[in-house]
Amino acid sequence: xxxxNPLRTGNTGRVVALCGLIILLPIGYSAVRALIPQRSExxxxxxxxxxAAFQDCVEETSYMRVHHMDLLKQxxxxxxxxxxxxxxxxEQCARCHTSRERFCDRCHQAANVILDCFGCHYYxxxxxxxxxx
Amino acid sequence: MExxxxxxxxxxxxxxxxxxxxxxxxxxxxxFQCGTCAATCPISPDVHPFPRxxxxxxxxxxxxxxxxxxxxxxxxxxxxxxxxxxxxxxxGDVLAAVRREGVLHYAAxxxxxxxxxxxxxIPLLLGIPAVLLGLALLFRDRLEEALGIAVPSGEPIVxxxxxxxxxxxxxxxxxxxxxLAFVAAVTGVVRFWRAIKGAxxxxxxxxxxxxxxxxxxxxxxxxxxxxxxxxxxxxxxxxVAHLCVFFGFIALAVVTTWIITNPINPVLRNGFAYPFSFWxxxxxxxxxxxxxxxxxxxxxxxxxLYDSDNAGSSTFFDWxxxxxxxxxxxxxxxxxxxxxxxxxxxxxxxxxxxxVCVFALLIYLPYSKFAHLLYRMTAMVYAEHxxxxxxEASRLAxxx
Numbered sequence: 001x002x003x004x005n006p007l008r009t010g011n012t013g014r015v016v017a018l019c020g021l022i023i024l025l026p027i028g029y030s031a032v033r034a035l036i037p038q039r040s041e042x043x044x045x046x047x048x049x050x051x052a053a054f055q056d057c058v059e060e061t062s063y064m065r066v067h068h069m070d071l072l073k074q075x076x077x078x079x080x081x082x083x084x085x086x087x088x089x090x091e092q093c094a095r096c097h098t099s100r101e102r103f104c105d106r107c108h109q110a111a112n113v114i115l116d117c118f119g120c121h122y123y124x125x126x127x128x129x130x131x132x133x
Numbered sequence: 134m135e136x137x138x139x140x141x142x143x144x145x146x147x148x149x150x151x152x153x154x155x156x157x158x159x160x161x162x163x164x165f166q167c168g169t170c171a172a173t174c175p176i177s178p179d180v181h182p183f184p185r186x187x188x189x190x191x192x193x194x195x196x197x198x199x200x201x202x203x204x205x206x207x208x209x210x211x212x213x214x215x216x217x218x219x220x221x222x223x224x225g226d227v228l229a230a231v232r233r234e235g236v237l238h239y240a241a242x243x244x245x246x247x248x249x250x251x252x253x254x255i256p257l258l259l260g261i262p263a264v265l266l267g268l269a270l271l272f273r274d275r276l277e278e279a280l281g282i283a284v285p286s287g288e289p290i291v292x293x294x295x296x297x298x299x300x301x302x303x304x305x306x307x308x309x310x311x312x313l314a315f316v317a318a319v320t321g322v323v324r325f326w327r328a329i330k331g332a333x334x335x336x337x338x339x340x341x342x343x344x345x346x347x348x349x350x351x352x353x354x355x356x357x358x359x360x361x362x363x364x365x366x367x368x369x370x371x372x373v374a375h376l377c378v379f380f381g382f383i384a385l386a387v388v389t390t391w392i393i394t395n396p397i398n399p400v401l402r403n404g405f406a407y408p409f410s411f412w413x414x415x416x417x418x419x420x421x422x423x424x425x426x427x428x429x430x431x432x433x434x435x436x437x438l439y440d441s442d443n444a445g446s447s448t449f450f451d452w453x454x455x456x457x458x459x460x461x462x463x464x465x466x467x468x469x470x471x472x473x474x475x476x477x478x479x480x481x482x483x484x485x486x487x488x489v490c491v492f493a494l495l496i497y498l499p500y501s502k503f504a505h506l507l508y509r510m511t512a513m514v515y516a517e518h519x520x521x522x523x524x525e526a527s528r529l530a531x532x533x
Contacts, residue, residue, distance in 0.1 A: 012363050012372070019380040020357075022421065023387055026414040030391075031400045 048103050050096035057096070058088055072117070094124045145194030149234065153191060156230035156448050157223065164188040164222040170214035175364040176207065178521060183207065184214060184224040191227050200238050201332035203521065205231050206505075206512030211365025212445050226446045233450045236504045239328070241320035246500040252449055262492035266485065269302055276302075297481050298488070304393060310496045317499040322511050329515050341519065348517035352510055367443050370436065377429025378458070384422025388415055420469075427462045430455060454502035460490045 050057075057064055058071070071088075078084040097103040100123040108115050153161065166189060171182035183204040190198045199205060208228045215225040233250070240246030248254040269276070282301060343351070355361070359379075362372040391398065392415075409416035434455055436444040464487035471480035498504060515521065 012359055012376075015376065016358055016380075019376070019383075023380065023384050023418065026418045027387070027391070027400065029414045034400050 047106055048097070048099060050098075050103075091124045143193050143195065146196040147194065149196040150194040152234065153227070153230050156233060156450075157226050158446065160221060160223045161188060161191045161227040162222075163220040164192060164218075164224070165220055167219060169217055169219060170224040173213050173217045174208075175211075175213060175366065176209065176361050177204075178516075184228050187228060187231065188222065188224055191231065196234070198332075199231050200235050201328045203329050203512035203515045205235065206509045207361075207516055207521075208232075209361045209365060210445055211362075211369070211371065212367045212443055213365060215445065216367050216443065223446065229445060229451075230448070232505065232508070233448070233502070235325070235508060236321075236500065236502070239321040239324045239508070240500050240504070241317050241324070245317075245497070249453065249497050249500040250450055258497065259489055259493060262489045262496070263485075266298075266306065266488060266492075269306060270298065273299070273302060298484070303488070307492070307495075310492065314496045314498055318504070318507055321499050321504065322507050325508055325511050326515070329512075333519075343517050343520075345514065345518050348514045351517055352513045355513070356510065370432065371444070374429045374432035374436070377425045377432070379429075381422040381425030381427075381429060384418050385426065388419040388422065391415065423462050423465055426458065427466070430459045430462065434459065450502050457490060457494045457501070461487065461494050464490055 059067070064071075072090075075088065075090065078086060100118065104115065104123075166185060168185045170188070171177055171185040174182065174184065177183050181204075183202075187199060187202065187205060190202075205228050208225070210225050210229050212223075212225040215223040218224060237243065237246045237250060248258055277299075280301075359372060359376060362375060365371070409419075433444075437447045437451065437455070441447065464483060468480060468483040468487050471483050474480075494503065499507065
């Protein structure tokens, strides 16, 4: 296959300059962004802190951050499929994390991970019980 | 060899002749030294032009002369000489075969170049990075604990690749081998430079027209502008293909460098969240660069397959680089696609294959045809430095 070559008329320099410009664009973009102080465009994930009265979760915070879904699934297996009702219940979670909207949903919205648990299930928001303490 | 009386006794290197014959199909033995090639070559200097003299040396098996000759690397294999050769000796292809010998000769260590130049070593050469990366994966957790950088990983929320191959592992893996390859590349260039200088002391001393630093800068400018390519006539579509691959590769290199230097790069304080979103300027540049390499590489392969008269005869040495490059880009895009489709573990497998291909391309650079960037640039720098480039020298002499 023989290609007719538009570059042979002596405008290789312009093509090369264009290539260089395209390659430099993102660097310029990042440089400008670094220079201009700006409010972060990433939505601030404000999580409502659990009630001060309850300091100790079932696990460390760092563990809960990545493994909470595993624990919830385990809880589901135990309760629904095997009929084992242990000491840890969803109600217990809700005692500290009083609001699903202000705790679970905020982070999940920011991370774009769609929660489908509470389409059917009821998140026990204790209200009076927790605030009473 | 030069004797005391000044006569030259030629000692043909039979192994070299055999190797050249295997690579070129003995076409070079047809040469009857008419000089059409040297006259028709658009980039050959007027003084001691190539490739006529190289054709004679090749026929005589003068390996030392050929390997020390920078002119072999000034040739850009456009095949203007090959299509005009009345004897069908294909000087362009002969010089390509000599360049291959040069890569094999100056490589450090040499056995690696020998492996890279032979098809039977492909499984071994690909097996080494595959096994090493596999082992690193297998012992990743233990390594992380030993180094104290263990991060608890649960179900991945953000679909990054780092959940399987974390950045610290990839950076150190490619960093170590990259340094080794860099040392090998520098060693090769130094060996070649010394050989050219050595040849000079035996022959006529050449006038110095430019310092090495100034010559290097000028050569970089000319390489960027593809000056030599633009003067070639026969295989001119190679200009487009090489421009695509060249700038696509630079784009990919820039993005990679920026990602690696992310934690320490002052330019990247805001909004450089990795993995990128699809419309991030960085992601766009990476995709554009990958596409350019893909198109350029496809053009080159197409030409070699269907227009071999103009593109030149293709040996394993040529195909190895082209197909490795093609495999790198193809597996890269497959990985990206599987990532968007969120197919696990397919995307991890594709990524693994991609990394093995990248290793083959970058780490074996000093031993494959990719080394042309090292040796050709060295030869071009020498040509400017010594005043071999006629036009450049006369321009400097006239003060223009």
